[in-house]
Every structure is written in C-alpha cells, then in structure tokens.
Amino acid sequence: MPAKDTGWGSGIVSWFNRHKERIGIIAIGHTAKQIEEFLFDWLLYGFVVFKAAEIYGPYWGSLVAFAVMSSLSALVCYAYIRFYDWAKKDWLGLETIEELRQSEETAGPVMRWVIRLTKLGDFPMFVVLSIYGDPFVVTLYFRRGAHLYNGLSKRDWSIFWASVVFSNAYWTLQWGVIVALIQPLWQYVLKPLFMALGIA
Numbered sequence: 001m002p003a004k005d006t007g008w009g010s011g012i013v014s015w016f017n018r019h020k021e022r023i024g025i026i027a028i029g030h031t032a033k034q035i036e037e038f039l040f041d042w043l044l045y046g047f048v049v050f051k052a053a054e055i056y057g058p059y060w061g062s063l064v065a066f067a068v069m070s071s072l073s074a075l076v077c078y079a080y081i082r083f084y085d086w087a088k089k090d091w092l093g094l095e096t097i098e099e100l101r102q103s104e105e106t107a108g109p110v111m112r113w114v115i116r117l118t119k120l121g122d123f124p125m126f127v128v129l130s131i132y133g134d135p136f137v138v139t140l141y142f143r144r145g146a147h148l149y150n151g152l153s154k155r156d157w158s159i160f161w162a163s164v165v166f167s168n169a170y171w172t173l174q175w176g177v178i179v180a181l182i183q184p185l186w187q188y189v190l191k192p193l194f195m196a197l198g199i200a
Contacts, residue, residue: 029091037134040076041171045069049175053183062176070168077136077164084140085149094140126163131170135163 048069053061084091122142129138139152139160152160 025089025091026093029089030093033092040073040134045171046175046178049172050179050183053176053179058176058180062172065175066168066172069172070164073135073168074161074164077134077139077160080136081139081152081160084136085151088149092137092140094137126159127166130163130167134167135160138163138167 045065049062049065052065052068055061056064125141126138129141133141139156142159143152143156
C-alpha cells in the first residue's frame with residue numbers, strides 16, 4: 001500500500017516551481033558577483049596596495065592605494081546600481097529581503113529567522129555588508145522600498161559614499177598589513193631569486 005502523502009514534499013515542489021525564475025536569477029547574480037569581488041578584493045586590491053607601498057613606502061603608499069581603489073570602487077559600484085535599476089531584476093535578492101522585512105508576518109519560519117538577522121540594527125548591517133559586500137550591496141540593502149529601481153535619493157547617496165570610505169579603508173588597512181608582512185620576503189628572497197632566474 002503506498003505511503004500517505006503528507007503534502008510536505010509536494011509543497012516544496014510547488015514553491016520551487018513558483019519561484020524558480022527568481023531563484024535562477026539570484027543564483028546567477030550571486031555567482032557573477034562573487035567572481036567579481038574575488039578579482040577586485042583579493043587580486044587587484046592586493047596588487048595596487050603592494051605596488052603603491054613599493055613605490056611610495058608603506059604610509060604614503062596606503063594613502064595612494066586608498067585614493068585609487070576608492071575611486072575605482074565608487075565607479076564600479078555606481079555602474080552596478082545603474083545597471084541594476086535599468087535591468088529591473090532583483091539579481092542579488094536584496095529587494096526580496098526588503099520586501100520580506102516589510103511583511104514579516106507572511107514569511108515562513110526560515111525567512112523569519114533571516115529577517116531577524118537583518119534587524120540586528122542598521123549600523124551592524126552597514127559594517128558587515130561594507131566588509132563582506134561593497135557599496136553597491138550596502139546602498140541597495142538600505143534603499144527604501146522594494147522593487148522600485150528608482151535611482152538614489154540624497155539619503156542613498158550618503159549611505160553610498162559612507163560605504164565607499166568605510167569599505168575601502170578596511171580593505172586598504174587589511175592589505176597594508178599583509179603587504180607589510182610579505183614585503184621583506186619579496187624584497188630579500190623572491191625578487192632576487194626571480195632576477196637570478198631571469199623572470200623579473
């Protein structure tokens with residue numbers, strides 16, 4: 001005799017079928033964003049801080065790297081915002097979170113837990129998203145309204161520039177410490193070795 005269908009499995013399938021387009025868009029968006037953030041934060045940022053410290057010294061090099069990378073970060077993130085509003089697609093799920101925050105009573109138990117995390121307070125979320133995201137993510141997260149795609153208000157611009165300064169200060173400091181630790185290794189071991197091998 002077949003087991004009685006509790007409806008739990010069919011409920012999940014039904015939910016997935018209703019939301020599969022949104023799930024696909026968010027999955028692709030997050031994958032692309034993670035690749036970009038890796039290239040920007042862990043390759044380009046490290047290279048710029050390293051070269052600036054090599055040319056200008058650790059202190060002035062950090063300031064030069066901060067100026068260069070802040071400008072580049074602001075340009076890239078603003079381009080993201082313009083594209084996001086033009087495409088009118090919630091490809092990071094940020095509008096979905098905002099939508100759920102405004103209607104917590106209709107969310108399921110898992111989403112209610114996620115929503116509670118977002119209610120730790122604006123400043124903790126600003127810090128976390130600035131470090132683990134970028135000014136684009138921070139600005140969209142704090143932008144009022146959901147699925148409006150209506151540009152930036154004066155408040156949004158303040159959040160955007162605050163995140164540009166904070167996130168780039170964090171990454172410049174982090175890479176400054178890393179470079180300070182590895183620069184002697186490069187200067188006295190790796191660079192002479194590469195020169196001896198005819199690589200540098």
